[in-house]
Structures are given as structure tokens and as C-alpha cells.
Amino acid sequence: MRKTRVLLAAAVVAATLTSGLVAASRNDTADAAIGGITWQDEFNGAANSPIDASKWKFDIGGSGWGNNEQQYYTNSTSNVRQDGQGHLAITARKENPANYQCHYGTCQYTSGRILTADKFSQTYGRFEASIKIPKGQGIWPAFWMLGGGNWPTTGEIDIMENVGKEPNTVHGTVHGPGYSGAEGIGGGRTIGAALGDAFHTYAVEWSPNLIVWFLDGAEYFRITPASLGGDQWVFDHNFFMILNVAVGGYWPGYPDASTSFPQTMLVDYVRVSAWTDGGSTPPPSTGGTALKSNFSGRCIDIPGANAVDGARLQLWDCNGSNAQKWAPNADGTLRGLGKCMDPAGGALANGTPIQLVTCNGNPVQRFTLSAAGDLVNVSANRCVDVKDWNSANGAQLQLWDCGGTTNQKWTKA
CATH class of the missing domain: 2.60.120.200 (Jelly Rolls)
Incomplete structure (x- = not known):
């Protein structure tokens, strides 16, 4: 939603931005x-x-x-x-x-x-x-x-x-x-x-x-x-x-x-x-893929694309952004924006929130997507679960005993 704003006018070609901001140089990146x-x-x-x-x-x-x-x-x-x-x-x-x-x-x-x-x-x-x-x-x-x-x-x-x-x-x-x-x-x-x-x-x-x-x-x-x-x-x-x-x-x-x-x-x-790309730089990619909930059709998302340690992962409308791309790593981790999917505090009990944390080699950060669509934490042998069966944007994720329910089923997208 648009809010009131102060715009900086450029009379002919490009605006000059104040407050320490500078107009983009033509050398910054290739044109579309x-x-x-x-x-x-x-x-x-x-x-x-x-x-x-x-x-x-x-x-x-x-x-x-x-x-x-x-x-x-x-x-x-x-x-x-x-x-x-x-x-x-x-x-x-x-x-x-x-x-x-x-x-x-x-x-x-x-x-x-x-x-x-x-x-x-x-x-x-x-x-x-x-x-x-x-x-x-x-x-x-x-x-x-x-x-x-x-x-x-x-x-x-x-x-x-x-x-x-x-x-x-x-x-x-x-x-x-x-x-x-x-x-x-x-x-x-x-x-x-x-x-x-x-x-x-x-x-x-x-x-x-x-x-x-x-x-x-x-x-x-x-x-x-x-x-x-x-x-x-x-x-x-x-x-x-x-x-x-x-x-x-x-x-x-x-x-x-x-x-x-x-x-x-x-x-x-x-x-x-x-x-x-016209032969120039391709769009940025993490090499990963989205993980879509079979229950809500929304994707596992890093809130605000802010890769801060402790960010609680959520469901959000699938939008193709890097904040929704999860790359499997050879060590068994799932990585988004350069950090790892992680059970909060290293806990493995039912109800443990799922968060984003710097990859640290701890085996509790290993997750695997089974052929049946279960996203399983290997150490806990529990599934990533949509908390409270919440289908809305912002729904939180947790570990829970795998029950085969749709709020625990995931598809690569």
C-alpha cells in the first residue's frame, strides 16, 4: 500500500539523491x-x-x-x-x-x-x-x-x-x-x-x-x-x-x-x-528450490528475507524469491540465504520451533525430504509441521511426530 512520501525530482535524466544516497552509476550492473x-x-x-x-x-x-x-x-x-x-x-x-x-x-x-x-x-x-x-x-x-x-x-x-x-x-x-x-x-x-x-x-x-x-x-x-x-x-x-x-x-x-x-x-x-540475460549476468540464484505446503499451498519463507540468526521460519505466498529457496547440502543441511534450517535451541521435542541459524556442523541441523513428502529432522526423527493447522501467511513451523497429515506434507516447487 502506498504511503505519503517525499520524492526527489530530476528535471531531465537522473535524480541526485541526498542524505548520503547517490544515483546509480551505469557501471553498477548490466541493463536489462x-x-x-x-x-x-x-x-x-x-x-x-x-x-x-x-x-x-x-x-x-x-x-x-x-x-x-x-x-x-x-x-x-x-x-x-x-x-x-x-x-x-x-x-x-x-x-x-x-x-x-x-x-x-x-x-x-x-x-x-x-x-x-x-x-x-x-x-x-x-x-x-x-x-x-x-x-x-x-x-x-x-x-x-x-x-x-x-x-x-x-x-x-x-x-x-x-x-x-x-x-x-x-x-x-x-x-x-x-x-x-x-x-x-x-x-x-x-x-x-x-x-x-x-x-x-x-x-x-x-x-x-x-x-x-x-x-x-x-x-x-x-x-x-x-x-x-x-x-x-x-x-x-x-x-x-x-x-x-x-x-x-x-x-x-x-x-x-x-x-x-x-x-x-x-x-x-x-x-x-x-x-x-542477453549473454550477460544471469538472475541471482541459490541453486535451491521452494518447499510448498500441501496443506496451504504456501512456501517455507525467511521473514523479510532477513537472514538473521534465530529468524523463525514461516509460511508465505510462494513468490520465487531467494528467501524461499532451500538448497540441500552434502552435509545433510537445508540452506537458505546462506544459513541453515535449524530446530530452535537444538531441541528435538514436539513443539520445537523451526528457525534459521548459521550452519555450525551440529547434526541437529540435518533435514531430509522423503519420497512421501515428509520433511524430517534426521536427529529427532520428527517432521516439520504447520503449527495449529494455520493456513494463513505468517504461519509458524515446528517439529512434531510424523503423522502423515497434510500439514506435514511438502512438495518441491
């Missing part, structure tokens, strides 16, 4: 090599038809979305529709239907927010849209991506944001642990006319350890892990896309007498292309 299209929506439906439900779903509600936004997001074609001319139309309207209640009372505005979560996500590549943004004080259109539901730990990439009080400026930003909200790191480009006067293409090219932003094919900002001042780079797993038009909020401010309604964002297309 872009392959074929992996996903697209050209919005060629009939006039007033709904969006393609196989590609998008809706966020609905008037919670303020962490930003004190004023709109209620609906799934109505009054707010989100195809216009019959090859466009998606997301329209913010000034209206207050009695059944739309916002965090501040009866809503004054409705709008739309659609996302590809659970439909499509991808790691690396080119993410691009052709958009004619709306205009006006307090109007806040965006094309952006999230890396999961655990914000900011799983990351956010803002491909395009505009606030109505700055009609000529596009902003691109990343958020992650230690650089979220007002600490988000980004750049911008200002052109000689209002962005809402015409369609423009907004894109990022994302490859291992590098994200580059483009307006109409011209680069204006790039970022690498060196840009984060020592904070964690979390852009190494699947992200999904979001399109929305917010009304009001801490950053853009609020509509005033100069703001006219309705305001519509037109999207000509959204296209995603693959990343290929």
Missing part, C-alpha cells in the same frame, strides 16, 4: 535485455464493458488506503470500464452514494483501483503502459507494482505517479524496509506541457540489481542496491501491477474549487516483456 511479451491487455472490449476478469481484479473500499485518500473504490463500470475505442477508462467522480462509507464519513468521491494480484506476476522484465492521465488539484493517478502483501518488506515499485498540483511531472519511486513512506527513494522528470494533454508511455526495465525508469522511451532515473544506503534490496521476486486514480491524500493534497469532476485516466495498453 528485453525479450518477448509475456502478458498484455489492449482493452479492445465493447463500449462500457467491464475489464477482463482473467487479467484483473478490484480493490474495493474507502479505508483511506494509508494515505488519507478521500475516494471509495468500486467495481462499477461507472468507475472502471472499457470505452469501446481501445482504452481502459478509470474515472473519479464526485458523488456520495449512501452505501459508500469512507474512513472520514460519507464518501464524497468514487473511483477505481484494479490489480493483477493472483492473476499475473513476474520477476524482471519491462513493464509499460500508454496512459493519458487525468488533471486537477488533488487528483492522483498511478501505475505501480507490489511484491506481496507484507508492505514494505516485500517491496513496491512505482512506475508512474502524478499529483495534480504538478501537472508536468512524472515520479518514479521504490519502497522497501528502511526506505518506505516519506523515505521512499525516487526520481522524476518534468516536461514542457501537462502530461494529461496527451498519451505518454511510462515504463520500467527491471533486471537483477537494477531498475530503470522511462518516459516516452527516454531514461530519467535508475537505482541499484548501492543507492539504498545499506538498506535491503527486495526487488528479486515476483511483483504484480496496479492501476488506480486516487482523490486526495497527504501527498497530493485535496480537491478545491479549481478541481473539476469527473476525471478519467485513459490507458491504451499495458504490456509486460520478459527479461533475458
